[in-house]
Amino acid sequence: MAPKEIDDVCEVQCFDDEKVNRLKPYAAESAGVAKIFKALADDTRAKIIHILSLDEELCVHDISSIIGSSIANTSHHLRLLHNMGLTKYRKEGKMVFYSLDDDHVRHLIAAGVEHAKEQK
Incomplete structure (x- = not known):
């Protein structure tokens, strides 16, 4: 049995030098993005x-x-989120109160929730 052909890959090795050189520096901008999405990828943390x-x-x-x-x-996940810099906490006597420490994450989760609602 012959392997299935893949149609979604270029059949020749060529690339557009101008586009590659212009866009390559932007790839480095995504450093750290996966960490945020990894935190949000867990249902409890989300x-x-x-x-x-x-x-x-x-x-x-x-x-x-x-x-x-x-x-x-819950405490375990809050600790992970805090260590990732996404939440902060304050202690008041024996109570610990958590809040978001990054407004960008607020926008990401809002967009994700809105998108999930549209998929239903």
Whole structure:
């Protein structure tokens, strides 16, 4: 059995020098973008980011209740998001309140939620 031919690949090796040279520097601009999307690719973290994008700040217990996850799991994801620089927290006595630390992420999650609604 012969392998299936792939039609979506150029059959000759050639490229447009002008376009390559003009656009190549832009490739470096995407450094760090995958990290943000990796954080958002997890359903629990996406829920947390979305909820935090709608309110100023929430405590760990409230976030846990809203997303329907355990406090331990919620805390784990909040810690990861904080380490990625996407959330910040403040401590008030024995309470810890989280909020978004990056407005760009607020826009990304809003666009993602809007897109998901359109797909239904």
